[in-house]
Amino acid sequence: MGRDIAVRRLDLGYFVRPASETDSGQPRVEPVLAYLVRHERGLLLFDTGIGAADPGTEAHYRPRRRALQEALSAAGAVLDDISVVVNCHLHFDHCGGNPLLGGRPVLVQDVELATARRGNHTFDELVDFPGVVYEELTGETEIWPGVRVVPTPGHTEGHQSLVLRKDDGTVVLAGQAHDFASGFASDQLARHAARQGVGQPLPAYPSWLDRLADLDPRRVLFAHDCSVWEPSQGGL
Numbered sequence: 467m468g469r470d471i472a473v474r475r476l477d478l479g480y481f482v483r484p485a486s487e488t489d490s491g492q493p494r495v496e497p498v499l500a501y502l503v504r505h506e507r508g509l510l511l512f513d514t515g516i517g518a519a520d521p522g523t524e525a526h527y528r529p530r531r532r533a534l535q536e537a538l539s540a541a542g543a544v545l546d547d548i549s550v551v552v553n554c555h556l557h558f559d560h561c562g563g564n565p566l567l568g569g570r571p572v573l574v575q576d577v578e579l580a581t582a583r584r585g586n587h588t589f590d591e592l593v594d595f596p597g598v599v600y601e602e603l604t605g606e607t608e609i610w611p612g613v614r615v616v617p618t619p620g621h622t623e624g625h626q627s628l629v630l631r632k633d634d635g636t637v638v639l640a641g642q643a644h645d646f647a648s649g650f651a652s653d654q655l656a657r658h659a660a661r662q663g664v665g666q667p668l669p670a671y672p673s674w675l676d677r678l679a680d681l682d683p684r685r686v687l688f689a690h691d692c693s694v695w696e697p698s699q700g701g702l
Contacts, residue, residue: 471612471632472504473639475687476537478515481529481559496690498529498559501639502541503630507610508549512628512639513689517562517592527559534563552615554641554689555622556582561592568597573609575617576602578624587622606677616681618643618674627678635684643672647693650686654695 476499483494500513516531538544551572553561556579564572579602582593603626608614612631619625621642628639644650653671657679660668678686686695 470506471630471637473630473632473637473687474502474504474541476500476502476515476534476541477532478513478534478537478563479529479531481516481527484526496645497692499687499689499692500534500537500563501628501687502538502543503613503628503639505610505613509543509547510550510552510610510613511548511567512552513554513560513641514551514563514567515559517558517564517589519558519589523558529559531562534566550609552609552626552628553578554618554627554639554643555625556588556593557622557642558588558592560641560689561588564592564598565595568595569599571599571601573601573603573615575624575626576604578622578626581622581624614681616674616677618672618678620672629678629681629683631681636681638678638681638683638686640686641689643674644688644691646691647686647688647695650688650695654697 478498478500480495480497483496485491485493488494498516500515503510515534516529535545545566548567548570551564551567551570553574579600582588603615606616614629615626616629618627625643627641627643630637653675656669656671657675
């Protein structure tokens with residue numbers, strides 16, 4: 467039986483990545499995107515936008531925020547409608563709206579929460595706030611029928627993505643597993659070349675790509691890129 471799961475992308479602002487952090491040596495403006503998932507069990511929010519930061523971080527990244535309430539309203543929802551929050555990781559540009567959602571379960575990998583609580587990872591007030599309720603996951607977990615969390619470490623050790631088995635094919639909400647769809651595509655090509663027996667040297671690719679391939683994604687969406695990856699006609 468198919469599952470009617472709907473996904474809506476939410477625009478929650480942008481930041482300016484300084485030249486010192488880009489491959490091109492030029493500053494780059496990056497969107498901050500979250501995703502609202504409508505499921506028969508309720509509404510799931512994947513990431514919550516840019517949180518308050520200290521003056522140094524504000525000056526470094528120059529973020530411009532769109533209020534989570536405003537973005538949800540444009541999608542026909544309000545804060546009280548949200549049943550559960552899933553954060554790909556706990557950097558301040560991904561969990562900034564979490565304090566607005568006290569009382570809802572927040573699903574994170576246990577290693578990610580432990581890292582955040584050790585400090586120098588994010589801002590403490592975005593991690594432990596009044597009403598916070600964490601559900602710590604260890605590895606891959608199906609949280610609702612057709613909705614599965616898959617660890618995709620790299621950007622952080624506890625990074626996770628969300629896999630949705632929709633009627634029209636599987637959608638992966640990849641968060642910041644890759645900064646850009648083009649990077650994901652490059653790693654897919656490296657994996658394909660390796661599986662075809664192309665000799666070394668080849669670029670390395672993360673081992674979790676094999677697990678995502680098993681799930682046969684038709685679309686992959688990202689946290690800092692409006693582009694969407696889709697498989698070539700030849701598949702994965």
